[in-house]
Amino acid sequence: MVSTVFSFGLSGLQGYIVSVETDISKGIPNFEIVGWGDITVRESCARVEAAIKNQGYSFPLGKIIVNLAPANRKKEGSNLDLALAIGILASVYNISNDKLKNTALIGELSLNGTLRPVKGVLPMVKAGKLNGLKRIILPKENLNEAKLVEGLCVIGVESLSQALQIIINDVSFQNNSNPYYVSALSKDILEEDFIQVSAQKEAKRVLEIAACGQHNLIMLGCAGCGKSMLAKRIPGIMPPLSFEEAFEVTSIYSIAGLINNEAGLFTERPFRSVHSSVTANALIGGGRPVIPGEISLANHGVLFLDEMTEMTRKAVESLRQPLEDHRINISRLGSREILPADFLLIAAANPCKCGKLFETDKKCTCTPYQIKNYLSRLSKPIMDRIDMHLTMRSLKYNEIKKGGEECSAKIRKRVINAREIQKERYRNDDIKVNSHLTRGLIDKYCKLDEKSKNLISSAVDKYGYSVRGYEKIIKIARTIADMEQRSDISVNDVAEAMQYRWFDNTDKWGI
Amino acid sequence: MDYIEDAAWIWLAGIKKPANKTVEFLLNEYGDIKTLWEMTVKKEINNNVYNNKKIHDKIIDDTLKENAIKQYENSLNKKASITHLGKMNYPTELLNVFDRPIVLYYYGKLPDENQLLLSVVGSRKCTSYGKFITYKLCCELVERGVGIVSGLAHGIDTYAHKATIDNEGYTIAVLGGGPNYIYPKENIALYNEIYNKGCIISENPPDMPPFKENFPARNRIISGLCKATLVCEAGKSSGAMITVSRALEYNKEIFAIPGNIDSTMSEGCNDLIKNGATMVTSSDDILQFFEIETQKNKVYENECYFGLSGNETILMNEIIAGTHDVYKLIEDIDLDFNIINSTLSILELKGLIIRDMTGGISIKIKK
Numbered sequence: 001m002v003s004t005v006f007s008f009g010l011s012g013l014q015g016y017i018v019s020v021e022t023d024i025s026k027g028i029p030n031f032e033i034v035g036w037g038d039i040t041v042r043e044s045c046a047r048v049e050a051a052i053k054n055q056g057y058s059f060p061l062g063k064i065i066v067n068l069a070p071a072n073r074k075k076e077g078s079n080l081d082l083a084l085a086i087g088i089l090a091s092v093y094n095i096s097n098d099k100l101k102n103t104a105l106i107g108e109l110s111l112n113g114t115l116r117p118v119k120g121v122l123p124m125v126k127a128g129k130l131n132g133l134k135r136i137i138l139p140k141e142n143l144n145e146a147k148l149v150e151g152l153c154v155i156g157v158e159s160l161s162q163a164l165q166i167i168i169n170d171v172s173f174q175n176n177s178n179p180y181y182v183s184a185l186s187k188d189i190l191e192e193d194f195i196q197v198s199a200q201k202e203a204k205r206v207l208e209i210a211a212c213g214q215h216n217l218i219m220l221g222c223a224g225c226g227k228s229m230l231a232k233r234i235p236g237i238m239p240p241l242s243f244e245e246a247f248e249v250t251s252i253y254s255i256a257g258l259i260n261n262e263a264g265l266f267t268e269r270p271f272r273s274v275h276s277s278v279t280a281n282a283l284i285g286g287g288r289p290v291i292p293g294e295i296s297l298a299n300h301g302v303l304f305l306d307e308m309t310e311m312t313r314k315a316v317e318s319l320r321q322p323l324e325d326h327r328i329n330i331s332r333l334g335s336r337e338i339l340p341a342d343f344l345l346i347a348a349a350n351p352c353k354c355g356k357l358f359e360t361d362k363k364c365t366c367t368p369y370q371i372k373n374y375l376s377r378l379s380k381p382i383m384d385r386i387d388m389h390l391t392m393r394s395l396k397y398n399e400i401k402k403g404g405e406e407c408s409a410k411i412r413k414r415v416i417n418a419r420e421i422q423k424e425r426y427r428n429d430d431i432k433v434n435s436h437l438t439r440g441l442i443d444k445y446c447k448l449d450e451k452s453k454n455l456i457s458s459a460v461d462k463y464g465y466s467v468r469g470y471e472k473i474i475k476i477a478r479t480i481a482d483m484e485q486r487s488d489i490s491v492n493d494v495a496e497a498m499q500y501r502w503f504d505n506t507d508k509w510g511i
Numbered sequence: 512m513d514y515i516e517d518a519a520w521i522w523l524a525g526i527k528k529p530a531n532k533t534v535e536f537l538l539n540e541y542g543d544i545k546t547l548w549e550m551t552v553k554k555e556i557n558n559n560v561y562n563n564k565k566i567h568d569k570i571i572d573d574t575l576k577e578n579a580i581k582q583y584e585n586s587l588n589k590k591a592s593i594t595h596l597g598k599m600n601y602p603t604e605l606l607n608v609f610d611r612p613i614v615l616y617y618y619g620k621l622p623d624e625n626q627l628l629l630s631v632v633g634s635r636k637c638t639s640y641g642k643f644i645t646y647k648l649c650c651e652l653v654e655r656g657v658g659i660v661s662g663l664a665h666g667i668d669t670y671a672h673k674a675t676i677d678n679e680g681y682t683i684a685v686l687g688g689g690p691n692y693i694y695p696k697e698n699i700a701l702y703n704e705i706y707n708k709g710c711i712i713s714e715n716p717p718d719m720p721p722f723k724e725n726f727p728a729r730n731r732i733i734s735g736l737c738k739a740t741l742v743c744e745a746g747k748s749s750g751a752m753i754t755v756s757r758a759l760e761y762n763k764e765i766f767a768i769p770g771n772i773d774s775t776m777s778e779g780c781n782d783l784i785k786n787g788a789t790m791v792t793s794s795d796d797i798l799q800f801f802e803i804e805t806q807k808n809k810v811y812e813n814e815c816y817f818g819l820s821g822n823e824t825i826l827m828n829e830i831i832a833g834t835h836d837v838y839k840l841i842e843d844i845d846l847d848f849n850i851i852n853s854t855l856s857i858l859e860l861k862g863l864i865i866r867d868m869t870g871g872i873s874i875k876i877k878k
Contacts, residue, residue, distance in 0.1 A: 201841060201848050202838075202841065202848050202852075205848050205849060351868075357869060358868075358869050358870060360836070360838070363775075364636070367635070367636075368635055368636060368665045368666075368695070369695070391868055391869070391870060393838055393870065455856075455857070455860060458860050459856075459860055462860065480849070491857075492849075492850070492853040493853070494853075495852075495853035495854070495856035495857050495860075496849050496852045496853035496856065498856045499852040499853070499855060499856050499866075502866075502868050503868075
C-alpha cells in the first residue's frame with residue numbers, strides 16, 4: 001500500500017509542500033529515497049531505520065521506495081526525517097490516508113527516535129497555512145516559532161511515537177490565535193539612547209534624516225569620534241517593526257537557524273554589525289543550501305559596515321545590486337533564489353591612514369598622496385549609491401557631558417511622523433520610503449520650484465554630479481521637507497541636501 | 512667631437528657637484544669654454560694644472576662628453592630650451608647666488624631683467640586660511656606687476672600659481688624633476704597653463720623623475736630667482752623652511768604671514784617673524800619693498816557681497832571675520848544646523864566661498 005505524508009521544502013524565503021510517498025513491496029530488503037534529495041536527505045535512511053526500531057516498532061523487511069514529490073525541486077536538510085518515518089509506519093500499520101491528508105510533519109530524528117529542532121520552521125508553517133493544511137506536527141523546540149502563524153493547529157512532540165499516537169488518535173488542538181506582539185521600543189530610555197550622545201549636532205541631524213527616509217549613510221572621522229556609538233543608536237530612532245515586517249525578519253532568522261526558541265517574533269529592528277574581514281559570500285548570502293547573508297539578516301533593519309575602507313573590494317562591490325534593488329538574487333547551480341535585503345546601510349571609515357584628517361589643529365601626518373590613495377578605496381560606484389556622506393570630528397573636553405540632549409523616543413516620534421507622511425503619499429505605489437523613489441516617481445512627487453531648479457542645475461554644472469547623485473539630492477530634499485511636514489520642497493531643502501554629498505565632487509578632497 | 516656650446520656647458524656642469532668652484536677654476540685657467548673643450552678633446556691638458564687626479568681623469572674622459580651631447584640632443588627632441596652661465600638670458604638674480612646652477616632646462620619664457628619676482632612658499636597641507644590668504648595676496652601682487660615663483664606642489668604653491676594665472680601675470684614653476692615631468696600629477700592643468708604663459712624651470716634634464724634628494728636643491732633655485740621670499744603657511748620643519756634658510760644664506764628678504772598662535776601650520780611663520788622676518792598683513796608691505804606705489808586695494812573687499820539674504824550676510828560676515836571652519840560656525844552662530852548648511856551651499860554656488868571636506872571654508876576671490 002502506498003502512503004502519502006506531507007512535509008516541506010524551502011526555496012529562498014518561501015516554503016513549499018513536499019509529499020512523501022512510501023511504497024513497500026516484497027523483494028530483497030532495500031531502502032531507497034528518490035526525488036532529488038541532497039546528501040542529508042539520503043542519509044536519513046539510516047536515522048529513520050534506527051529510530052523506528054528503537055521506538056519499539058518493527059522495521060518492515062522488503063523493498064522500500066520513498067518518493068519526494070515534486071521531484072524536480074531539490075530538497076535539503078534533515079527536516080524530512082519525521083515524515084519519512086511516519087510514511088513507513090503508516091504503510092506498515094495501514095493508517096488510512098484520511099488521517100494523514102491534512103497533516104504535515106517536520107523534524108529531525110535522532111537514532112533513539114526523539115526529535116531535534118530544525119531550521120526554517122516559520123516559512124514552512126506559513127506555506128502549510130497557504131496550502132490549506134490543518135495540523136502540523138513538529139519538534140517541541142520549534143513550537144513557539146510555529147505558533148506565530150495564526151489559524152492553524154501546531155503540535156509540539158518529543159518523539160516519533162508521540163507523533164504517531166497523535167495521528168492514529170486524530171488529536172487536534174486549538175488553532176493558533178493572534179500572536180502576542182509588543183514593540184521593544186516601549187521603554188522610555190533605551191539601553192543605547194541618543195541621550196547619551198553629547199554634542200555632535202550635525203551628526204544627529206544627518207542620522208535623523210537617514211532614519212526618516214531610509215537614506216544610506218557613510219560616516220568619516222577619526223577613531224573615537226563616535227561613529228560606532230551613533231550607528232548603534234539608529235535602530236532606536238527608527239519606527240517599530242510592523243507585524244508583516246517582524247514576520248519577514250523572523251522568517252529570515254528562522255532559515256538561518258539564528259532564532260531564539262524562547263522569544264517569539266522579532267520585536268526590534270535587526271542591527272547587524274559586520275567586521276571588515278567579511279567575505280562577499282557571507283555578506284550577500286550563498287552556499288548550498290542557500291544561507292541568508294548579512295544583508296538579508298539586516299532586512300528592515302540596519303547594516304553597519306565598520307571600517308569600510310579595510311574591507312575587500314569584492315565584498316564592498318557586491319553590495320551594488322542589493323543597494324539598488326533592495327533584494328538579492330543568489331544564483332547557484334540548480335537554484336535561483338531571491339532573498340529580501342531592504343536595509344539601511346550605515347558605513348563608517350577613517351578619512352586617511354592616521355585618521356585625523358578632519359581634526360581641528362591638523363594633527364594629520366599623511367601626505368596628500370596618501371590621503372587620496374586612502375579615499376580612493378571607497379569606490380565611486382558605491383559612494384554614488386550611498387545617499388549621504390557625513391564628516392565627523394572628535395569632541396573637545398568641554399563638549400563632553402554637556403547634558404540636555406534629546407532622548408531617542410523624542411526623535412523617534414518625529415521619524416514616525418515623517419514615515420507616516422511617506423506611507424500616505426506612496427499608498428498607491430510599491431514603495432514606502434523616499435530613498436526607494438524611482439525616476440518616474442521622482443517626477444511625480446518631487447516637484448521643484450523655479451528657484452530650486454536653478455540652484456540644482458548650477459550645482460550639477462559646477463560639481464559634476466552623476467544622474468544618480470542628482471536624484472539622491474532630490475530624494476534627501478524630499479525627506480527634509482517631510483520632516484518639517486511641508487508638502488513642497490523648498491530651495492533650502494535642496495541646498496541642505498547638497499551639503500551631504502561632498503564626495504561627488506573630487507575637488508573637495510583637496511587638502 | 513664638434514664643439515656645441517650648450518652641450519659643453521652640460522658637460523661642464525656634470526663634472527663635479529657642486530660644480531661652481533671647479534667650473535670657475537677651469538674657466539680661469541683656460542680662458543673660455545671652447546678652448547677647454549678643444550684642449551681636452553686633443554688631450555693636451557697637463558695633469559699638473561688641476562692638481563686633482565680625479566677631476567683630471569674626468570675632464571679628459573670622452574664618454575662624459577658623448578653623454579653630454581646625447582643629453583643635449585634629447586633636450587632638443589623634448590623641445591626644452593637650455594640656458595647656462597654663458598648665456599645672456601640666464602636670470603640675473605640667480606647669477607649672484609654662490610651655488611647657482613650651471614645649466615637650466617626650461618619651457619616658456621625666462622624672466623626679463625626688470626621683472627620683479629617674489630617666491631611664494633608654504634605647506635602642501637595648508638589650511639583654508641592659508642589657501643585664502645595666499646590667493647588673495649598673490650592676486651593683489653600680480654595686479655601690480657610682481658611675478659610669482661613657486662614649486663607647483665600641492666597646497667600653497669598651487670594657489671600661488673593659480674592666482675597668477677587667473678590674473679594673467681607672470682609665474683615661474685621650479686620643478687624637482689625634469690621640466691617635462693609633471694609632479695604632482697593632479698596639477699597637470701596648471702602645468703599646461705604655466706607652460707603657455709609663464710616658465711617651467713628645472714636644473715634636471717627632461718624625463719628625469721623627481722627624486723626626494725633633489726627637492727632641497729630645487730628650493731634653492733626658488734629662493735635664488737627672487738629678491739624676496741614670502742612664507743604663507745609653514746610648519747616648524749617643512750620644505751618651505753629649507754627655502755627660507757637658503758634665502759637667508761643668499762641675503763634675500765624674508766616675508767612671513769602671521770597665523771593663529773595655536774595653529775601648528777603657522778608655527779614656522781610665527782617663529783620667522785619673531786626672529787626678524789618682515790610681517791605681512793597686506794600686499795602693501797611687499798609692494799613697498801619692491802618700491803611700487805602702494806594703493807589700498809579695495810577691489811576684493813565688500814564689493815561682491817551685495818544682494819545677500821539675511822542669513823547669508825550673517826554667515827558671510829562671520830567668515831570674513833575669520834571663522835574659516837564649519838564646526839566653529841555652528842558653535843558661534845545662533846542658527847540651526849540645517850539652515851547653516853543650506854546657506855553655505857547657496858553661498859558656495861554663488862561663488863563666494865569654497866568649502867572643503869575637512870570642514871574648512873575659504874573665501875573665493877571674484878575677479
